[in-house]
Amino acid sequence: MAKNQRQKRAEETKTAILESGLRLFEERGFDSVTVEEITRDAGVAKGSFYTYFSTKSDIIVAEFWNIDRYYQEYATRNFRRYPTATERLLAFTRAQMRFVRDTVGNANLRILYANQIMESGSDKIIVNRQRKWYSIVQSVIEMGQESGEFRTDLSAERMAQLFNRSVRSVFLDWCITAASFDLVKEGVDFVRDWILLALQRPSAPLREPTDTT
Secondary structure, three states: OHHHHHHHHHHHHHHHHHHHHHHHHHHHHHHOOOOHHHHHHHHHOHHHHHHOOOOOOOHHHHHHHHHHHHHHHHHHHHHHOOOOHHHHHHHHHHHHHHHHHHHHHHHHHHHHHHHHHHHOOOOOOHHOOOHHHHHHHHHHHHHHHHHOEEEEOOOHHHHHHHHHHHHHHHHOOOOHHHOOOHHHOOOOOHHHEEEHHHHHHOOOOOOOOOOOO
């Protein structure tokens, strides 16, 4: 029991730091907030921060993993209701867009994206293929290939990469325009009217254009 209580308090402390950090980033900007201010706002000792995070950027990374946990829980709980891969991708997109719109919010998503852009190197959580976002989409595409819904001239891994790269463009537009459109409607429309068409079996082989330069 004592161990469980310690684990519970540790999780509560980590959550408090995460929530305080994200809120302060939203209010004042990532670069303007110090670790000391985050821990003071969270009501914990400054040293507690380094028990769970190495840098402020780790808060951003942790939030992406939190988002992924929601995606996994959604897929586990709801996918059985949708018998086709097409239906699953649309349902997953709707849930994903709704969660980001209503839970993450536009301001925090801008911070997440800005941090990932400014961080040096190419090994970023936002494009990490170990994320549940990738594996969920890839598994649905594999299902669609097996059922004959989706094309098989590209691997499911490659199409999942292209799918997620395309969906990020909707999130990016939403950030750039400060939530000027309904993320859920536009996201679902984009997947239904554009991405799913690209995933379907082509009626005729596509030919590369001749380079005349």
